[in-house]
Structures are given as structure tokens and as C-alpha cells.
Amino acid sequence: MTAIVGYARTSTLEQVAGFEAQLRDLKAAGCTKLFQEQVSSVAKRQQLEAVLDYLREGDTLIVTKLDRLARNVAHLGQLVAMLRGKGVSLRVLDLGLDTGTPTGELILNMMGAVAQFERQMMLERQREGIAKAKSEGKYKGRAPTAIRQAQRAHELAAEGVQRAEIALRLGMSERSVYRALKHCPS
Known part of the structure; x- marks a missing residue:
């Protein structure tokens, strides 16, 4: 059937x-x-x-x-x-x-x-718009998660929280936790 x-x-x-x-x-x-x-x-x-x-x-x-x-x-x-x-x-x-x-x-x-084809054209227009905005100083992009969360990641690490748990709590990858800890030394 x-x-x-x-x-x-x-x-x-x-x-x-x-x-x-x-x-x-x-x-x-x-x-x-x-x-x-x-x-x-x-x-x-x-x-x-x-x-x-x-x-x-x-x-x-x-x-x-x-x-x-x-x-x-x-x-x-x-x-x-x-x-x-x-x-x-x-x-x-x-x-x-x-x-x-x-x-x-x-x-x-x-x-x-x-x-x-339409998707590729849309992405091309988007890249052109971003490039123009950057050249005019209007586009900064998003702040990297690791740097934005560096202080909190450092605090958790100081409390003895493992990197995998820090990543889970802050919603970031373990690799980002390593970058955050490197960015915000004690």
C-alpha cells in the first residue's frame, strides 16, 4: 500500500x-x-x-x-x-x-x-553592501563571543569550573573559552 x-x-x-x-x-x-x-x-x-x-x-x-x-x-x-x-x-x-x-x-x-542562482546573487549583494558600509565606517560586525564573554569565562575558571562546563554555561565552544581565557588573563 x-x-x-x-x-x-x-x-x-x-x-x-x-x-x-x-x-x-x-x-x-x-x-x-x-x-x-x-x-x-x-x-x-x-x-x-x-x-x-x-x-x-x-x-x-x-x-x-x-x-x-x-x-x-x-x-x-x-x-x-x-x-x-x-x-x-x-x-x-x-x-x-x-x-x-x-x-x-x-x-x-x-x-x-x-x-x-538567486541565493548566490543575494549573497553577492549582501557582501557588496557590507564592504560599502565598512568603507564608510558604518559596519563593525558583531563582537566576537569569546572576547565579549572573556570576563565571565575568567571568573568561572577562577572558581575551578572546567572549560567544557564554561562553554556550556556561556553558550560558546570550548575553543572560544580558550580564546576568552587568553584574552582576559588574571
């Missing part, structure tokens, strides 16, 4: 309306099982892994938009290849796309390439 499975994702917990809209649209598309998570696309996505493990030959995976599924064209290609290898088709609702057809697969690849 084949299944129609939905996957919904937003990057943050604050995106409630977008998340609810995805769930509504996936149910309306006939999804009998839903996998959902609210996590950044670059973070570990346990529900994406779970849905990929769950899918079987003949099933259909439905997402509302491509960016809810894949980070970039390379990632999209990996996912589509994995789905194809399992005999699973992919439907993208906002594109009216179904990779169960040769035309759908071609369009998916083209759309993924366009999305990647």
Missing part, C-alpha cells in the same frame, strides 16, 4: 502562521502521514531523516515549497536521487510539480538551479 507523506518545516518557532499554513496545505493535498519540525535548514533535521527513512517504493513525498526541503541545488539533487532510488516521487505544491513524470523532474532541476 502506497502512502502520501507530507514534510513541513520552518526555521524558527516564531513562524507559526507559515507552519500552520504548510500543515493545512499538506493535509488538503491528501497526506496521510505528516513529519514536521521547526529547525534551520542547516541544522540537523531529525524529522527529515525520519521521513526519508519512512518512505517506501510507490510512496509520494509532498512539500509546500522547495526551500522547506532542500538547502541548495546540491542538497536537492541528493534528496531527489535518494527518493528516486527508493522509487518515491516528490510533489512540490507551490510549483505544481511532480517528479513522478519526466517533465516534472526536469522542471524541478531547473527550478533548483534558479533558486541557487
Whole structure:
């Protein structure tokens, strides 16, 4: 028996309306099982892994938009290849796309390439804007976490707290703790 499975994702917990809209649209598309998570696309996505493990030959995976599924064209290609290898088709609702057809697969690849191009152009514009702001003295960047937390890290170290625990308490890496302690000597 084949299944129609939905996957919904937003990057943050604050995106409630977008998340609810995805769930509504996936149910309306006939999804009998839903996998959902609210996590950044670059973070570990346990529900994406779970849905990929769950899918079987003949099933259909439905997402509302491509960016809810894949980070970039390379990632999209990996996912589509994995789905194809399992005999699973992919439907993208906002594109009216179904990779169960040769035309759908071609369009998916083209759309993924366009999305990647748009992202690269946006990043280029962002870099140009930052460079301009820096040249005008308006952009300083963020203060490094290690330096900003140096005094507190030093205090905890003086209390005998181990570096791993300092990192955990201050929300920074152990490497940053070492930098902070180096920056703020006793």
C-alpha cells in the first residue's frame, strides 16, 4: 500500500502562521502521514531523516515549497536521487510539480538551479553592501563571543569550573573559552 507523506518545516518557532499554513496545505493535498519540525535548514533535521527513512517504493513525498526541503541545488539533487532510488516521487505544491513524470523532474532541476542562482546573487549583494558600509565606517560586525564573554569565562575558571562546563554555561565552544581565557588573563 502506497502512502502520501507530507514534510513541513520552518526555521524558527516564531513562524507559526507559515507552519500552520504548510500543515493545512499538506493535509488538503491528501497526506496521510505528516513529519514536521521547526529547525534551520542547516541544522540537523531529525524529522527529515525520519521521513526519508519512512518512505517506501510507490510512496509520494509532498512539500509546500522547495526551500522547506532542500538547502541548495546540491542538497536537492541528493534528496531527489535518494527518493528516486527508493522509487518515491516528490510533489512540490507551490510549483505544481511532480517528479513522478519526466517533465516534472526536469522542471524541478531547473527550478533548483534558479533558486541557487538567486541565493548566490543575494549573497553577492549582501557582501557588496557590507564592504560599502565598512568603507564608510558604518559596519563593525558583531563582537566576537569569546572576547565579549572573556570576563565571565575568567571568573568561572577562577572558581575551578572546567572549560567544557564554561562553554556550556556561556553558550560558546570550548575553543572560544580558550580564546576568552587568553584574552582576559588574571
